[in-house]
Amino acid sequence: MAKVPVIAQCVVSDGLNQDIMIESLSDYLVRNSNLVFPHRHNFYHFVLFTAGQGSHTIDFEKFVIEPWQIYFMSPGQIHTWEFEGDMQGYVVNFHRDLFKNILLRSDYLTTLSFFSGLVRDEVFVVNEEDRPLVLEILERLVKDNTQNDFVSSSLYYLFNLLNARGLPSLNQDTNAYNHTLLRNFLNLIEANFTSLRLPKEYAALLYITPNHLNALCKELLGQSAGELIRDRVILEAKRLLVIKDYSVAEIAYELNFNDNSYFTKFFKKAVGLTPEEFRKNI
Template sequence: MIKLHHQTLQDFYRWHQREESEHDINPVAVYRREEFSCSRSLESGRYKFYKVSLCVQGSGRLGYADCGVDITRSALAFSDPHIPYSWEPYSAEQTGYFCLFTEDFLSRRKRHGVLPSSPFFQLDGDPVRFPDEEQTRLISYFFERMLLEQNSNYPGKYAVIHNYLDLIIHEALKMQPSHLLFRNTAAFRLCSQFMILLDQHFSEQGDWRKPADFAGQLYVHVNHLNRSVREVTGKTTTTLIAERAVLEAKHLLLQPSHTIAEIAYRLGFNHPGNFNIFFKKHTGLTPTEFRRQTVCSS
């Protein structure tokens, strides 16, 4: 076993000894579990992408933070970049499906469907469900349809895949929770409150806020907030604010009605040039390059 911390999609493919294919570099990709080395152990680590997995056959222990659940029957599991997870297989046979997607995928679909606000991707959510036979067949069908769309030439295939992910989440909401309980520490509760406040702020106002501003709203000292966030997520409060600002910037850049200057001022930058520097630092592209690249790929 090896430790993988803040693993990227490229790291994930290398770990599974797979070469990048055309759809590997896109913001969403769907696979069958038997195509990957799901019978190998994976130590706890954080991953820079989201994952929705359906285990149809096979058993093992799925760990989240310092909790875990035994998978001995069909299971539907959700993971995100904020909670470290691990996998310890009990059997060599592992079949099913999984879908990987990035923040870019969420930013493009941010105002659509239940995926961006899914409770399964919340810090205090229960990320595992156990579908019955009928539900397993239905969700397997959704994954098969996503595989077909992924391999098609249809220009709107990623929107269709997003819709199937929404259907999977709706089915999961009908199921009973697995009662996988996360540690109920003060740090975990405070971090969860911060993440909710961060998302609400950018969704409603969008301008920049410093860690001290959020600490004031949560009635805690900024140093206490920073320690709690770092303990739970492995990232600084400043990093999470910047990542959320980048996500909001990408969403706004996808709307041609907003000029880059307007987006810069909305996010709290005094000058568009400062916004350009910030955006390129975090994405490798200028806002103009991102907008042009996105239009060309849509």
């Protein structure tokens, strides 16, 4: 039986547009006041806080809320929140195909830093100089979000504005190339982490050397390529431990570990707890 439920767009939209839902955070919380337990979504989701206190957790990492903090989530990520006081801001939920009518690139969302699957890129404070424009766009969308083309065009502009904050040097061809390589590497990890565990395997798919890949990851993310691969495996293990009543042996099999004891050692070395201890603590 599922421990962490998957919330569908229709559950939280209350009859609103099923492809896109944009409203004030205060109104959203009134309609979904019971949505305080850990859960996942089958849609993309982001929230901008303009007032209020508390915390929220994404994939087991906890963040303290501050004004103008924004967080982004992709389908499948686990999160929960604990709010205090009068919460103000905006919440946006949208289907993965929202941009298909205005963009030729089907992978557009994966090119954005805040939909990378790395929690460190998904939570940040909006730059002060960008706040008036961000506020104007979201206010306009709250008032009129019935036309998908208008909404998707507005969000496309907003996403590109916010994405630029994390890529200050993309005007240089070398840096643009490196960021593209890194993004492709992260996408390959997402698609292959259960079967490919070695940096050299990913380097071959990217047509670069393992040393180049490792140097790239350390320069841009401060971690080695091997650590990024390991972290994605560990994250999936954590999700499986809390999502369903899988045995540790079943999770080891799901993640393509040949030996249950090796999986336990692998997990404990990274987390500091055995899988069963982690499950009990959560």
